[in-house]
Amino acid sequence: MNILARLFRISALLGLAIMSPLVLAQTETPDALAYHVLYMLKTHGGKTICLQRASTVFDVRRELLADQPELAAVDQTGNEKVARAMWSKYPCPFSPNRTExxxxxxxxxxxxxxxxxxxxxxxxxxxxxxxxxxxxxxxxxxxxxxxxxxxxxxxxxxxxxxxxxxxxxxxxxxxxxxxxxxxxxxxxxxxxxxxxxxxxxxxxxxxxxxxxxxxxxxxxxxxxxxxxxxxxxxxxxxxxxxxxxxxxxx
Incomplete structure (x- = not known):
């Protein structure tokens, strides 16, 4: 297991399980984008980032990539790009991107x-x-x-x-x-x-x-x-x- 994957799993064990509605899926291999998503959710979840349904880190990753495919290329130094994308897409208390x-x-x-x-x-x-x-x-x-x-x-x-x-x-x-x-x-x-x-x-x-x-x-x-x-x-x-x-x- 590489260093990034170990950090990802250690971070999950340190407290991700208590942060609703986020659910960690252990069946996919994390990349740099997934790690940045995990960090943002652990640090800002329920504060300035709010998910509207039970989601895995990889669910959020897929949603971000659907809007901004270029995020697939982020490396371990790319957290600023991911942060802006997540803050824009998942504001609290809920996203304004709705038909009403x-x-x-x-x-x-x-x-x-x-x-x-x-x-x-x-x-x-x-x-x-x-x-x-x-x-x-x-x-x-x-x-x-x-x-x-x-x-x-x-x-x-x-x-x-x-x-x-x-x-x-x-x-x-x-x-x-x-x-x-x-x-x-x-x-x-x-x-x-x-x-x-x-x-x-x-x-x-x-x-x-x-x-x-x-x-x-x-x-x-x-x-x-x-x-x-x-x-x-x-x-x-x-x-x-x-x-x-x-x-x-x-």
């Missing part, structure tokens, strides 16, 4: 939205401990987009009732100095600019629900927005570090 979603355009996102308390469980991967500023949990979040590029965001912490019930509840925020603006680029990439943060980087892939569906105990209704935070300072690999489920406020 389409890429959002600017007209889709205009208006006021709320990220409800019931969906906050999906903001981070299931193995991530959500931040608690001051020991307080996130109750809800309002996000509003106005023409030509005005953006307003407010987060409510603690056990108080969420105050965002209608669009009128967001209106008072517009009296505050404008520090955030937005641009929705082709392909649904929302870019956020902030005048109050030096060299701010913030980008979200944005989708609109075109058909109701349920996932992980949450119902996503037609017209809802789903956002995947794909870029920020320190993240140039297209990893999703936060997820938003936004419901329209009327």
């Amino acid at each position: 979603l389409r890429t959002a355009v600017a007209a889709d996102i205009l208006g006021a939205w709320v990220y409800p308390e019931s969906s906050q469980k999906l903001r981070y991967g299931p193995q991530v401990q959500a931040p608690r500023p001051g020991g307080l949990v996130m109750k809800c979040e309002s996000v509003a987009f106005f023409e030509p590029n005005e953006m307003r965001v407010a987060q409510i912490l603690g056990q108080v009732a969420c105050p965002f019930v209608t669009a009128a509840d967001v209106a008072p925020q517009r009296k505050n100095p404008l520090v955030a603006t937005w641009e929705l680029r082709q392909g649904g990439r929302l870019v956020v600019y902030r005048s109050d943060v030096l060299d701010h980087i913030e980008e979200w892939d944005t989708f609109i629900v075109k058909q109701d569906f349920a996932m992980q105990g949450t119902i996503f209704k037609t017209g809802d927005l789903l956002q995947y935070k794909r870029r920020e300072r320190g993240n140039e690999f297209n990893a999703t570090t936060q997820f938003r489920h936004l419901q329209s406020l009327k």
